[in-house]
Amino acid sequence: MEEAKFISMVGGDGEFSYQRMGVLQAHANRRLQPLMAEAVKHIRLPEQGPLHIADFGCSTGRNSISYMNFIVKCIPDRYVEAGENNGHVTCMPEMLVSFNDLPGNDFNTLIQLLESEAKNAKDLATSINGADVGRASSYFSAMVGGSFYNRLLPKETIHLAISIFCLHWMSQIPGTVTDKSSPLYNKGRSWILGGNPTIAREFAQQSMLDLDNFLDSRAAEMVPGGIVFASFVSRHDAANPENQVNAERQHRLSLGPDFENAWNDLIDDGVITTETRDTFNLRIYCRSKEEVEAAIIECGAFDIQYLQSPVDDNLCPEDELMHMLQFPKSFATFVSAWVRAIFGPTIEAYMGRHNTDEFFIRYQRHITARATSLLSDCKAQQEYKIFRLTLLHVVLKRKVFSTSSNQ
């Protein structure tokens, strides 16, 4: 299946939209602010022309605009500081933010959000100043459709590249795992979690290739001294790629047994064939810190500013989750809408709307049953951290004198 057919997240602002359901990722993104502010301190300021920030994997924009606004607010401090160091006033340049995602992404929703943000900002500034303040937004914006595993922007033009909750998405599923005649055919499951280690290694290889391409592309696009800030879903168990989350936590993952059992139900109920499930694979691979470090070293164009062990992050505050678990049906509706906002379009592109609806009906049933079974067991409820993800945060600086060839 080629890349453009993976149709990103659910667009618009309906019940399954990423606009609404990306609220959990937004929680985690807010916790990145101190690291983002620190990264901004290291951007090499442009001597002329605009300061260019690019977000790789912006989706429909609510979260992306929110962290862009935060970053843009951190920039003036850099100029004050630069002025103090030079002994003269340094002028703020104009700012350009490039929002990138796959061509199937709903950029219209993003553009409309940017418009209404800018209008609100302008109205507020006008009401404070008592006169029309002219330009509405604090930055210019551009939409860039295409895969971030390729070159997307001109050479040496980006000062800060961001990518949040994206780099665990692979560019494609390795052909060997969907080929029925191959010994690596991923039979009996829709992902690699807890599966055959050799098959998981096929995913690892594709994912390494993807990361190499991401780094080489950004190496060409970044100005020397430019900063890459990336945060994505990772894993602790470096040796065993099939343990995309630690073995003891696999049953608590939204993509664990409840997800696989929904596929099994579809087959048992005659909605799809076994082959339809077996040739579907989630296009996700959670890299270990070691895999990421090896790719950065191999690329050779970046110095590592920040790369620590992956951290576990509860996307939903614990007390909110405990409260939600008291109402299994509405909890399951929420979990199902969250998973559908992310994976629904890929599943729908693969087997159509009707079968996707049928899938999520069954998925919701399994989550309801699991939450119901936890009702009388407070300890088990506390351990059921379904929204806990392992995240890796990376900050890189484009080397000023690199021998790597710019593509």
Ligand SMILES: C[S@@+](CC[C@H](N)C(=O)[O-])C[C@H]1O[C@@H](n2cnc3c(N)ncnc32)[C@H](O)[C@@H]1O
């Ligand atoms: C979970 S969303 C993250 C959105 C936003 N950054 C956030 O923090 O909420 C992941 C986004 O990555 C995009 N994506 C995945 N693979 C991509 C690729 N190869 N090139 C560009 N975007 C990609 C998806 O389309 C999706 O919109």
